[in-house]
Amino acid sequence: MALELNDMQGLLIRGFGNLQGAQYVLLNFSDAVQAKGYLKELFPLITPANEKPTDHALQVAFTYEGISFLQMPVEGLESFSREFREGMTDTHRQFVLGDSGDNDPKNWEWGSPDKDVIHMLLMVFSENNETLVEKLKTEKDRADKYGVNVLHSLPSGFLQNHKEHFGFRDDISRPIIEELVDNPEKITGITFPAGEFIMGYKNLYDEFSPAPKLPKEYDKNDLLPLCPEEPGLKDFGKNGTYLIFRQLEQDVFTFWEFLKNQSKSEEEAIKIASKMVGRWPDGSPLTLCPVKNDPELSISNNFGFWEEDKAGLKCPIGSHIRRTNPRDHLVTEKTKKDSAEMASKHRMIRKGRPYGNPVTDDLNPVDLMSLSKDDEKRGLHFICLVTDIRRQFEFVQNNWVNFHKFGGLDHDADPIIGNHFQNSEVITDEFSIPDYPVKRKIKNLPNFTITKGGSYFFIPGLKAIQFLANHE
Numbered sequence: 001m002a003l004e005l006n007d008m009q010g011l012l013i014r015g016f017g018n019l020q021g022a023q024y025v026l027l028n029f030s031d032a033v034q035a036k037g038y039l040k041e042l043f044p045l046i047t048p049a050n051e052k053p054t055d056h057a058l059q060v061a062f063t064y065e066g067i068s069f070l071q072m073p074v075e076g077l078e079s080f081s082r083e084f085r086e087g088m089t090d091t092h093r094q095f096v097l098g099d100s101g102d103n104d105p106k107n108w109e110w111g112s113p114d115k116d117v118i119h120m121l122l123m124v125f126s127e128n129n130e131t132l133v134e135k136l137k138t139e140k141d142r143a144d145k146y147g148v149n150v151l152h153s154l155p156s157g158f159l160q161n162h163k164e165h166f167g168f169r170d171d172i173s174r175p176i177i178e179e180l181v182d183n184p185e186k187i188t189g190i191t192f193p194a195g196e197f198i199m200g201y202k203n204l205y206d207e208f209s210p211a212p213k214l215p216k217e218y219d220k221n222d223l224l225p226l227c228p229e230e231p232g233l234k235d236f237g238k239n240g241t242y243l244i245f246r247q248l249e250q251d252v253f254t255f256w257e258f259l260k261n262q263s264k265s266e267e268e269a270i271k272i273a274s275k276m277v278g279r280w281p282d283g284s285p286l287t288l289c290p291v292k293n294d295p296e297l298s299i300s301n302n303f304g305f306w307e308e309d310k311a312g313l314k315c316p317i318g319s320h321i322r323r324t325n326p327r328d329h330l331v332t333e334k335t336k337k338d339s340a341e342m343a344s345k346h347r348m349i350r351k352g353r354p355y356g357n358p359v360t361d362d363l364n365p366v367d368l369m370s371l372s373k374d375d376e377k378r379g380l381h382f383i384c385l386v387t388d389i390r391r392q393f394e395f396v397q398n399n400w401v402n403f404h405k406f407g408g409l410d411h412d413a414d415p416i417i418g419n420h421f422q423n424s425e426v427i428t429d430e431f432s433i434p435d436y437p438v439k440r441k442i443k444n445l446p447n448f449t450i451t452k453g454g455s456y457f458f459i460p461g462l463k464a465i466q467f468l469a470n471h472e
């Protein structure tokens with residue numbers, strides 16, 4: 001089925017990488033009629049997926065509270081997934097996501113229940129930071145006109161060479177959407193049916209992904225398509241998806257200080273850090289070049305773990321990339337294909353951007369190691385898109401990132417983003433590096449990354465936005 005790009009927001013298929021300036025604006029409505037007026041005015045400015053903007057783009061997403069505030073009928077509200085309805089800080093979800101201790105929502109800057117309720121996320125992208133300032137001013141004036149409150153404005157920006165703040169190349173491994181491939185012969189990785197990431201299309205189970213819907217009598221202007229398998233219902237989800245947003249603060253000084261203390265040389269510190277990530281700072285994967293980075297392989301993503309590195313001697317089992325995408329190494333007693341199939345059901349499309357000033361411009365690890373602590377806040381505005389929050393994002397966070405027994409380990413969580421602690425039942429602050437003849441165990445890992453805010457959003461298709469703006 002061809003993708004309806006003209007009814008989709010652009011973020012679903014591109015990252016607007018050519019638009020360097022970005023700001024994520026968290027909004028709260030004060031009046032439903034005014035909020036709908038605001039959406040009506042904003043609607044023609046939202047960038048659809050069939051346009052590739054060269055100067056600026058606007059995208060919108062809503063929380064469950066926002067959609068409810070816009071008077072979505074109860075049947076429609078109830079048809080959203082439980083995770084979305086409950087929200088990221090619900091007690092059970094907090095447990096699933098590992099948001100305890102340092103990561104407890106009570107310490108968050110936004111998104112926790114004791115803070116102002118977020119209704120909408122406005123994503124403003126612009127060519128550069130200068131032009132972004134003008135766009136933001138226009139958007140602030142528009143919000144003011146309709147009594148829409150700006151709760152937080154979160155600036156983001158790319159770092160040199162696609163790096164994240166710890167100094168590693170990011171944004172290499174991405175699931176490829178089958179329906180967007182023009183020339184299948186050129187594709188080396190596995191492709192995914194659109195329904196894994198966009199509602200209204202078939203997913204890996206050959207089913208339409210679960211999506212919000214509502215009885216057709218509510219759609220008085222006949223804006224929404226019919227549900228493909230339930231013709232009495234209108235498909236509110238078509239061409240939309242869930243957007244997960246987490247503000248993850250990175251403590252760059254502590255990260256490199258800790259690694260220096262574990263090592264006899266800078267070279268060794270970089271090697272351990274790379275073992276934690278699963279790639280060298282330039283992006284080349286340890287599985288393909290375990291001894292030294294290879295610039296030729298810096299964006300290489302065509303590898304598995306089972307044949308190349310079953311025991312994790314090259315890329316540790318507990319490394320960040322092996323936990324977040326175990327590829328073919330998971331099911332040891334079955335075939336490699338079973339594992340690859342299983343892992344593929346838990347993928348996400350990452351769209352985040354770093355925030356805060358980098359410690360140095362080129363983020364060379366040797367320089368990062370020699371600097372002293374500063375007071376600047378920096379991190380990653382982690383954003384990912386999935387049609388099933390539970391099966392995709394929460395599963396990865398719960399069963400792979402934070403699970404201390406992942407892959408036969410005992411006391412480890414993800415070394416980069418895991419919640420590291422010790423209590424009477426669990427220890428999660430170790431990192432095991434398989435080696436021959438003896439493995440190495442690094443203990444007492446502090447938390448290098450701390451959650452500072454977050455929320456689940458729904459990024460609707462364009463007809464669904466029109467429905468929200470117009471129905472009474």
Ligand code: HEM
Binds near residue numbers: 170279
């Ligand atoms: C500050 C926080 C984070 C940092 C610094 C970080 C860093 C990285 C880096 C350097 C890579 C390797 C480059 C690539 O393969 O694209 C990577 C890959 C990845 N990360 Fe993260 N990450 C962070 C948070 C997260 C979170 C919260 C998740 C989801 C729970 C996540 C999921 C992934 C996935 C799925 C991959 C690709 C793995 C693969 O397919 O090989 N990351 N990350």
